[in-house]
Every structure is written in C-alpha cells, then in structure tokens.
Amino acid sequence: MTFKEIFKDCRIAALGGNRHTGKTNNIFFMIKELRKENKELMIYAYGMPEGLTPLLIELDVLEISSLSQMVNKKDSLIIVEEFQKLRLNDRRYREALGDFVDFIYHNNNYCLLSSPSIREFNSIIGSVIERWLLKSINVEDCVNGSHLKKVVEDYKGKYKSLGCIELPLSDILLINNEKEVLLHCDYVPEADTKKNLKQIF
Numbered sequence: 484m485t486f487k488e489i490f491k492d493c494r495i496a497a498l499g500g501n502r503h504t505g506k507t508n509n510i511f512f513m514i515k516e517l518r519k520e521n522k523e524l525m526i527y528a529y530g531m532p533e534g535l536t537p538l539l540i541e542l543d544v545l546e547i548s549s550l551s552q553m554v555n556k557k558d559s560l561i562i563v564e565e566f567q568k569l570r571l572n573d574r575r576y577r578e579a580l581g582d583f584v585d586f587i588y589h590n591n592n593y594c595l596l597s598s599p600s601i602r603e604f605n606s607i608i609g610s611v612i613e614r615w616l617l618k619s620i621n622v623e624d625c626v627n628g629s630h631l632k633k634v635v636e637d638y639k640g641k642y643k644s645l646g647c648i649e650l651p652l653s654d655i656l657l658i659n660n661e662k663e664v665l666l667h668c669d670y671v672p673e674a675d676t677k678k679n680l681k682q683i684f
Contacts, residue, residue, distance in 0.1 A: 507564065534676045584611050
C-alpha cells in the first residue's frame with residue numbers, strides 16, 4: 484500500500500515536482516489503491532481540479548474548501564492540493580500553520596501537501612514537512628534556503644542528472660533515511676484533466 488509506505492513514520496508529507504509531471508494523477512492512483520484495502524477510512528481533499536469531482540465522489544473522498552471545514556476531522560487522510568491557497572506557506576500566518584500541524588497530530592490525521600508550483604515550497608512550509616515525495620524537478624526552480632532545495636541537492640541517486648531529478652510520469656521518489664524507494668503509479672485516465680485540452684497552436 485503506497486500511503487502506508489509514505490506515512491510509515493510521519494504525519495505530514497509533501498509531493499513536489501515540476502508542472503505536468505503527473506502529480507494529481509499519481510495521487511488518484513494512490514487513493515484508488517488505498518480504497519481497495521480500506522473502504523472505511525475518511526479521506527478529505529482540498530484544491531482538486533474542478534473536473535475531478537465525479538471521481539472524488541466515486542472514490543468516497545469528501546471535498547473541503549477551507550481550513551475551518553477541517554475542524555473536528557479525526558482519524559483521516561487529508562490531501563491538500565494547492566496548499567498555498569490556505570496561506571500555510573506565508574510567514575504572516577505562522578500561527579495558522581502551527582494550529583494546522585497541531586490539528587493533524589492531535590486528531591490522529593495524516594496529510595499530503597502538493598502544489599503545481601515548486602516555488603510554493605518555501606522554508607515556512609518546509610519546516611513542518613516530515614517526508615518528501617519527488618517527481619521530476621530542477622534544483623534551480625526551488626526556493627533558495629528551502630528544505631526542498633536541500634533535499635534535491637542532497638539526493639545523489641540514479642535519478643539525479645545535471646542539476647535535476649528526472650523520473651517517468653508514473654513514478655514518485657520517496658526520500659527517507661533508510662533506502663531509496665521508488666513508488667510506481669499506474670495511469671488513471673479519468674483523473675487526467677489535461678488530456679482533452681484544446682490544442683491552440
């Protein structure tokens with residue numbers, strides 16, 4: 484089980500990678516796999532693309548649209564796409580970030596953070612992330628002084644190449660202290676919101 488591997492010894496993980504590297508599709512694959520084993524777990528999602536609501540309903544994932552809607556959620560998995568909209572990475576809202584972390588821990592929740600922009604993973608949000616999941620990513624796109632940049636620079640494994648990490652769309656690199664772990668995610672066609680985009684040029 485992919486989420487079991489990710490959250491083996493942590494509560495807050497982050498999925499970071501360049502745009503168009505399959506992050507959302509990978510998340511949906513992991514949810515589908517989790518649902519095969521655990522149909523009762525409460526799963527909440529924030530910031531998912533609008534066209535994915537039917538798939539969220541099918542997978543029994545409840546959508547939330549604000550931090551206040553997370554209140555009283557317990558024993559659950561919370562997936563936050565576009566976490567920057569909640570201002571969790573804004574130094575003016577450090578108290579909100581602290582409250583969010585306390586909420587995750589005190590209520591036996593697990594949280595996966597993601598964003599379409601590498602620049603959102605600054606040192607503020609990075610300070611609470613305990614496990615990094617990486618897609619293809621360029622070191623130069625990471626914010627100077629951020630935890631993510633350090634993780635990418637420190638990685639010396641087989642997927643490192645000339646200042647970047649390169650992975651197939653179907654794979655996620657799980658960074659931990661024990662070993663290099665590659666998580667494979669099958670393509671989920673119904674979660675691909677970009678496949679029907681009109682070619683303008």
